[in-house]
Amino acid sequence: SEEARAAPPQWDRARAAVAFDEASRPLVHALKYRDDQESGILMARLMQRAGRSLLADAAMVVPVPLHRWRLWRRRFNQSAFLAQILAASAGKAYRPDALVRLRHTPSQVGLGHDERRKNVRRAFAVPPLEQGGLAGQRVLLVDDVMTTGATAGACAEVLKSGGAARVDVLCFALVLEPHHFHI
Secondary structure (H helix, E strand, O other): OHHHHHOOOOOOEEEEEEEOOOOOHHHHHHHHHHOOHHHHHHHHHHHHHHOHHHHHHOOEEEEOOOOHHHHHHHOOOHHHHHHHHHHHHHOOEEOOOOOEEOOOOOOOOOOOHHHHHHHHOOOEEOOHHHHHHHOOOEEEEEEEEEOOOHHHHHHHHHHHHOOOOEEEEEEEEEOOOOOOOOO
């Protein structure tokens, strides 16, 4: 698209297992809000198929982090759960601490693309102790749902600034019509 050529994404490649719709929404909500690990296992299996080449090329798998207050409230990071399964299945390093969320941002639900980008700007960082481990590496960033790509873009930018050679993104579901916010 014209917009993508004018402002290309920060990541190198991205894949989603499914579209976010009436069939996938219950799985996402079961994992995200009810800690239903069986749903997460199914989601990860579908992601393995969709992201086979991304997993094969990755040196490490990194989840999109939650801010510590959101993690405390939810007790569970669904992206970390998916990333851990994917890393183990592919024999790749699981690096949950390679990326941290510095600031607590409001929920992205209901925000447009520009608002989402502003919301996550400077929200992520690579801890100084992790930068050496990223140098020249191919990173697979994992998230449950991609709506506009703002979160993935912010994470990819920080990972590359921290030394990663490539950042690919693998998510379970892609929202096909981001202007119809239905997460």
